[in-house]
Structures are given as C-alpha cells and as structure tokens.
Amino acid sequence: MVDSVKEIQTTCCYCGAGCQLLFTVDQKANQILDVHPVNGRTNAGKACLKGWYGWDYLNDPQILTKRLREPMIRKDGKKSPLKIVTWDEAINFVADNFKKIKEKWGPNSFLAAASARGPGNEAGYITQKFARAVIGTNNIDHCARICHAASVVGSMQTIGEGAMSLSIPEIEDCEIIFNIGYNAPVSHPIVARRIVRAKEKGAYIICADPRITETARIADKHLQLKGGTNVALVNAMAHVIISEDLLDHEFVKAHTKGFDEFWAIVKEDTPERSAEICGLTADDIRLAARKYASSKHSVITWGMGITQFSQGVETVKCCCSLAMLTGNFGHYACGTGPVRGQNNVQGTCDMGDLPNVYPGYQSVTDPAAQAKFEKAWGVKLDNKVGIQLTRIPEFVIHEKNPANRIHAYYITGEDPAQSDPDLEELRESLDEIDFVVCQDIFWNKTCLHADAILPSTSWGEHDGVYTSSDRGFQRIRKVLEPIGNILPDWEITCRIARAMGYPMPHYRNTEEIWNEVIDLSPKFTGATYEKLEKYVSIQWPCWDKGWTDKGTMFLHKDGYFATPDGIGILKTSPYHPPAEVESKDYPITLCTVREVGHYSVRTMTGNCRTLRNLEDEPGWVEISPEDARELGLKHEELVRISSKRGSVITRASITERVKKGAVYMTYQWWVGACNELTISILDPSSKTPEYKYCACKIEKLPDQKAAWAAVNKTLLDIRMNMHIDITRQGVSA
C-alpha cells in the first residue's frame, strides 16, 4: 500500500441501523478507493445497497443537485439574487438578522431545525444550545417530528422512554415478531436480516400492513388491514388478550397502572367490531393476539406505518400497552422497537433538538434541569415548551397577529420544501417568513426560499458521533478533505452565536463538544470518546465513565420503567378514521412509502451514480390491477395523480401486492413529488403529519410522448434550479 493510502472505519450515513463501514482512501489524491462493511454490533459485517454504494455523492457528480461550496446571501433584500460572500460577511449577515428579529418580535419568533442526518450529535447539541441559550427559545425541532415523534411521545407517556427498548441484534432471538406499519426490507435491510434470521430460528412473524410488502411476504400471518385502521386492530388485540385472560397478571399488577381505564376503552373494541373496520376477519385478529401473548420473547416493531397518522401517538401507546399486558419488557429479546429511519434521528432526539427536552431527555419544564443548563450555559432559559416544525404554516400564513408569528427559520440539513406535507402551503410559508437560513451540503428545494445559504461539510468530511436506532453511540470519522469554502455545521452555528454576542466556547474538535454533552446528560455520561474508540458502540443509558459501564442492551430491566415512579401506564384511545377520506372527486387513498435504494429527500442518493441507475425520476405509484384496468393503464405508463392540494406526473406500477382503492407513492422523487398531494393535518399531541392517508385521483395520460416531455422538462428545470451546469441525459420510458 502506498503511504498515503489509509483505512478508516466509520458509521454509515443512511438509516438508523448504524452499520460499520471501512473506507480505503488515498489521502494524497483525496479519493475513495474502496468501501465495504465490517463487523459492527448491529450489522455483523453486512450492509445494504446504500451502505455499499451510497457514498459517491461526496465527489459531486451533479445528477440531481450540486454540492454547496461557498456561503451565499441575498444582500439586497428578500428575492434579490444570491451573492457569494466571505464567511465573515455571511455570519454577520445571519447574526444581524437574527438579532433584529429577536429584538423586534422576541425570542419565540425564531425556530431552528436541527439535522438528523450528516452533521452528528455534536452539531445537534450546538443547534439546540444556539436556540435555547443564544436566541432564548425552545422552538427547536428536527425531522423526528415528521417521522417518529409519535413514537417518542407515545412511549414517553406509557413506558417513560421514547427509544427502542431492545437492541437490533436481539430481534433475531425473539419468538414472536409483530411488525406493524413497518417494512424493514425497504427501510432497514440490515434489521430485515435479523427478522429473516429469527424466522429461520423458528420465530412466528406477524405483519400488519395494507400492502403485501416484503415483510408481509415472509410473515407467517399477514393482516392486510385497510390503511388508517391501526388503532382498531391493536385495541382489538388488547381486547382478546384481556378477555381471554392471556395477561401476565403478575407483571401487570407489579409494574403497571391504569388497567381499568384501559379496559374501559378496549372493552368496546371486540375482534368482530374491529374486523369490520380493518377489513380483516375476527379470527385473524384473535390468532394474532393469541400468538403475540403466547411468548415472553415477543417484540412489536413499528415504523412510519403507524406514526404518520393523526392517531399515531394512540397506536404507539397501545403497542406499548400490549407489551406491558403480556410482560414483554425488561428482559432479553422482547419489548418495543420503533426503528428509526434516519442515521441520526435517535441522536438528534438524544441531543434535545426537541421543543420539550434538553439533551438527555431532561424536561425544559423541570426547574432543576433548567437551573443546571442555566448554570452551564451562563444565561436565563425559557421554561415554556417550544413549537414543533410541522406547525410552521400555522405560525406563519395562518397566524393573523404578526406578534405571534415565526419570523426567522434556521434550517440545518433538512429540506422541508421536499419532505413536509402539502408543499404548496409550505412554500408559501417559507416565502412569508422574514428570514430563512438554509445550512446544507447540497442545493435543495428549500435553498430556493432562503435568504442565506451556509455550506457545510458532509458525512465523510468531519468527525462526530451518531446514535443508531437502538440507542447505540458510534463514531463517524473524516474520510476525505472537504473541497471548497465549507465548514462543519457546529462551527458555523458557533460562529453565528459569537457574532450575536454569546460567549460560545472555541471548541477545537467534536470531542470537546461531546464532553460538554455527556457531562450535562446523566444517561450519556459514561460514553466517552475513549470508550467509543475501544467498544465501537455504546448503548445509552451509560452512566459511568469507568471502563466497566459498557452501556445498556435493553431498557426497563425487570419491569422498572423510565417513568417518574417506575410504573408503566396502560393507555389507548378509541379509534377514529383518518382526516381526509375518499370522496366522489378523489375516490382513491394515497399513502406515502419509500424506496430501498434512496434516502430521505434524495439529495444524497439522487447523486449516487448506481443508486440512481436502479431507480430514477419520476418515481412510481403502486396501483392494483383492478384499479389499473378501470383506468385503462399499462404497467410503467405515465399517469397524473392529484389531490385537493396538488398534482404530479409519475409512472404506474401495477402490482397485485396492493389492494383496490389504495395507491402508494415513494416520497423521494422530485418530479413525482407525492408531498405536493399529502395533507398537513397533524396528530394532536406529536404534531406528526398524516402522510399515510389522504384522498386522490388518478388520470390516464393519452399522449405519453408529451407526458415524458413534461417529465423531462420538470427534471431539467430542477437541475437548473439546483445550479447544475452540465447537460444531463433525461429519463425515458
């Protein structure tokens, strides 16, 4: 090996599985020579297509968008052209505008979105510290809001901890795996591997999903329920468990409360009644409940299929309750598994990038926590819970009184103009906000509405710590030298803070920030860089810095929950239907799903050569053969899909894996952008949007040639807006 060739181990930048990858890099040429998975706690030497082949966006091939390389501002006011400036000028511009808005409208007119993707925990910590200590608001949030916030809220209210109770490797030793609204083969292939292995070891797999997903295909029992009826199903399962006396009486008595109130609700939800709502048979519901209750090694894994509903929190609470009723907490291979979608969405929650908690899940309304952080940060802090990022339209275009509005939005590593529901409403809101800052690695749709664009380093270009979905802290390491005038996210935010007059320390590296994090967060205190170096992965809680505390594999040991009194609370709610149901004009339901080879808003994977070869614009809408026949559609033909809110063109994927009356679109596409259609109705307590259910219609496009021309025109416009100056081939039939 040449001297300049080095091997560097890091954690994958996609999904919460936290796979360990080994990079071979020619440091002199600043070039990646090889990437392959190595043995990590969760991935056991395996990786999916994104892990193996999802890194070449780093060399900026400019397929969908282009890397940001220089800070840019609209010096001459909103809508004036963006101009490249020095970092000093950009930082002062941002700091001055934040200061002015804070002085005029108060600290709560500001909202920051932290990034659950590349930047890492240290940057996440700095973002919330900036919002809280520099601006003086708890209006700090991140994209967990649009995915697993319902899991955090629902789990907190029942078992006291919002994360996976068990670890990913334990899944393969479970005897019953109840997947609900979770399709691991697409969202987390490496978790799917554990489910496949569990099945081979004899586990019984139940899958509740309206589609025949890959999970459903390998399941022993597929409950193909109607979309939006999760609560009816889980309540009926609880009904069966209680009425057939399949309870763990000892566990329920010793470790839970609220049984009578819980039974009062689920008593009404007989299997017969729910079967009608869900489109299942009562016997199937009974079978699933009996199977689930038959083991002390039952796990419930869930994903967006239960959280992205206006009853998301209620479903989560009932899932936690099912586990409590059957004594499936507190020992090896059981519990609840809300498996996190993004690489560091668990970490960004851990770091307190949420409106209600400081780092380490310490409540902003707890005077002791407030006093501790006031002392550490040297400022007075607000004890009022902040607002969530999905409420931007509510606090901008729907708020009549300017004094109550959001006037500044600091967005780091997110693209709400692609990821949020009802994009037209979101774009209108972004344009109404006085000052929008977009801090990212790529040009994205949100940048088009930004007053300042701050280019940051990507995963692979900086150090840090990510938290995997099962609470595992793991290091990320710099692989390449960043190209261009770009800085790590934490450093940009620190500079803005100092320009606003706050004495943000001059951290020399991420370890110094991490030390501040762990010293303020008892649950994380033991996870030092030194220990992470040695143990590679440490699952919180890890209380002690001594070498013997290696973290915690599963939570709620022996049934002692993380609630204040250690007792779990059984909770659920009666079922109600989704907000927007089918109508005469919009007779089909739309549910948003995902594509295995693409990630999040696709700025990263859309710029990975082979991943885009596998799947490209304008994406797909999955439709049943019956619906396709009625519309006269052929497989792969372009169609128009519309809701009350918008309309896009995409390709029809005709498949028997979906039922008549429901269609499914992957949310990664920019041409076939399903969020132009989705509804911005929110779960009342988690404020998570109901992405999984709205009404739509599909129209045949008789002139396919013209439709393809329209698709390619849209794609060309996107590429121009994203500042790609290379002529690229379009997409074709």
Add this chain to the structure above:
Amino acid sequence: MNSFVIANSSRCIGCRTCMIACVVAHEGKRIFEIDPDGYAFNPRLFMVKTVKLSAPVQCRHCENAACKQACTSGAINIGNGTVSINSKRCIGCKNCVVACPFGAIEIIKTVEINKDGYPRKIASKCDLCQGVAESPQCIRVCPTEALSLVTEDILIGNLRQKRIDSLNAWL
C-alpha cells in the same frame, strides 16, 4: 459440471444490492468517479417479484445450453464451469434470448458506438464473475445471505442428503 448462483426467496428481501454489485464487478470501481452518464448499467441478474416470491433470476449455466446451440455467431462457449458470451463475436441476433428457458439473457446497449453511429447492442448474462472478480459478487454483498453458489460438490452432497431424508421418511 457447471456451477450456478441460486437465490433463496425466503431470505431475499428484494433490495437489489446484488444487481449493483454485478455492474460494479463488470464495469470496475471507476464508475464511482466518472461522468454518471459515461457507463452502461446492465446488471446480469434480474429481480423478480410476484405476490408470493421475491428473488433475482440469473443464468443456470446449463450443461446442454440452449443459448449455445441457438447462437448464430459462435459467441457462446462452455468452459471453466460456466457458459459465457464472447461479447466481441456477438452480433445481437437474439436467438439466445429466445432460447433461454430462464429469461436470463437480455440484449443490452453498450457504451460502444458502431461504425454506423448506432450504439453496439449485444447479449448479456451472468458469467459467475469469471475474469472480473475472485467470486460472484452478488453473493458477497447480499445482506441476508440469500444467494449461494451451487457447485457440483454441493449439488451431489444435497442429493445424498435428500436420498437419506427420503429413506428416513419411512421410519
């Protein structure tokens, strides 16, 4: 006896990591650096999904290969335990595509341009990564270990076991 790669559909999760691995093996790692429109993406195995099954399908490397018998240009050879296509000799007549009972061969557009200005199109199929990698790369990358190489030894070993099992079934 020729070897072949086979997929276990109860392990396959349909992720298609294998399909990219195939392209990377045959095009080389340079594709992660070059112009994204500057190479051809032609996996030699094909993900098939039905209601009940998901699995990639690829060449069975038949002993009396119908593709070889159908080939009009002598481009298909059997040797080294595989059935392989000599891309230089292939004229793109599609006889092999028609003859193959597995749907494992397809005509691909290469990045080469013929003298007449049209892209060169040839038959393409799994070659077990012979001459491009030390082993079939689809097997190496599969996250659920759904793919395996069936060699003569494995096939005979399995037969032996099946015969024992069938006897035991009478006990």
